[in-house]
Amino acid sequence: KKTVTTAYFTPPTIAQWIYQALTRLGLPPDALGLEPGFATGRFFAAASSPSLRFVGVEIDALSARIAKALYPQHDLRIMDIRDAALPPVDFCIGNVPFSEVSYPWEGQHLPLHAYCLAKSLSALRPGGLLALIITHYFMDRTNPSFRESLATQADFLGAARLPSGALGATRVVADVVFFRK
Secondary structure (H helix, E strand, O other): OOOHHHOOOOOHHHHHHHHHHHHHOOOOOOOEEEEEOOOOOHHHHOOOOOOOEEEEEEOOHHHHHHHHHHOOOOEEEEOOHHHOOOOOEEEEEEEOOOOOOEEEEOOEEEEHHHHHHHHHHHHEEEEEEEEEEEEOHHHHOOOOHHHHHHHOOOEEEEEEEOOOOOOOOOOOOEEEEEEEO
């Protein structure tokens, strides 16, 4: 019940569009990916290649059990992203959780969406790609310090603002951000 109010599921067309963008950026068809906050596995279902493999982290046990039943071939972990030891990955994709929770990261206290972005970026191998749906506050924040700290780790490739309502019956404004480590 407590996770339902912050669950914004990604429509398949948006997940497919993000895969198309990653493919144009050079995503190999047999890459190992990370999805922080995989819910029921919409990004697994939309994968651009059947050879893509995933490590996923999801705190909501019900959603995670559904995904584990649908996608047993992937390494899906039911746990808080904060506690997850992540392996090196070739790409990161997903719709990170939005919440008022904050976690410490390299001397800062980050909101959950920013923490997921930073932790995912740290798991990327050199040359790895990241495409995450994140709240618009990442791009709109007037204090650039967090974005500047990410710029020391990866190249910002661009962003696309999703229209209001793109994530379902919500007015959440979100962006898709792209990085290459």
